Amino acid sequence: MLRNIDPILSPDLLYTLRAMGHGDEIVIADANFPGSSSGPGCIRADGSSASEILRAILSVMPLDTFVPDPALTMQVVGDPDAIPEAIADFQTIISEIADHPATIQGLERFAFYDRAATAFAIVQTGERRLYGNIILKKGVLG
Template sequence: MLRDIDPLLSPELLYALRAMGHGDEIVIADANFPGSSLGPDCIRADGSSASEMLQAVLSVTPLDTFVPDPVVTMQVVGDAEAVPEAVADFQRIIDATADNPAQIQGIERFAFYDRAAHAFAVVQTGERRLYGNIILKKGVIG
């Protein structure tokens, strides 16, 4: 255990977050996401929700301030304007926790998968809400 470090941040996840550089991305994914087959390292966190993991990751990782979309989620198939419960929850967490809060941008499902395939890592949670997937672009600690 470490002081002031969320216990959801496993040694493997802390290593990945520390190894990431400015502009690298990490996916926090729900239980249905194809995390293991997508390509990047898949860090299992089955006992947590995506919201809990987002809160933990943002407690130690800054969001990129040099791009217009440091936070993206997957749009609802057939209704790009819909805001799923998980995504609304993500925005509340970002607004309350991130050092540089950003507005979540939605992207088409297959564009999300393509972007996730190039991420540094995928954190596969036990999130059961649909569309409980988010990509964060790491920023700079000044």
């Protein structure tokens, strides 16, 4: 155990977060997301919700302040302006925890999949709420 480190941040996830550089992206994915087949390495966090993982990651990782969209979610198919429960929860967490809170931006479903395929890593959670996926861009410590 480490002091002041959320215990749901596994050794593999902590290593990944530390290895990421400025501008690298990490995906926090729900249980339905095709994490293992999307391209980058997939870290399993089946016992945690996407919100729990988001909160834990933001406790140690800064969001990028050099881009207008450091947090991206998947838009609802057929209703891109809808804000599902999971995404509303993500925005609350970012507003409360992030060192530089940002407004979440949406991406069309297939654009989200394409972006996820180029991420540094994917964290596959046990999240069961639909659209419980978010991409975070790592910033720098100031």
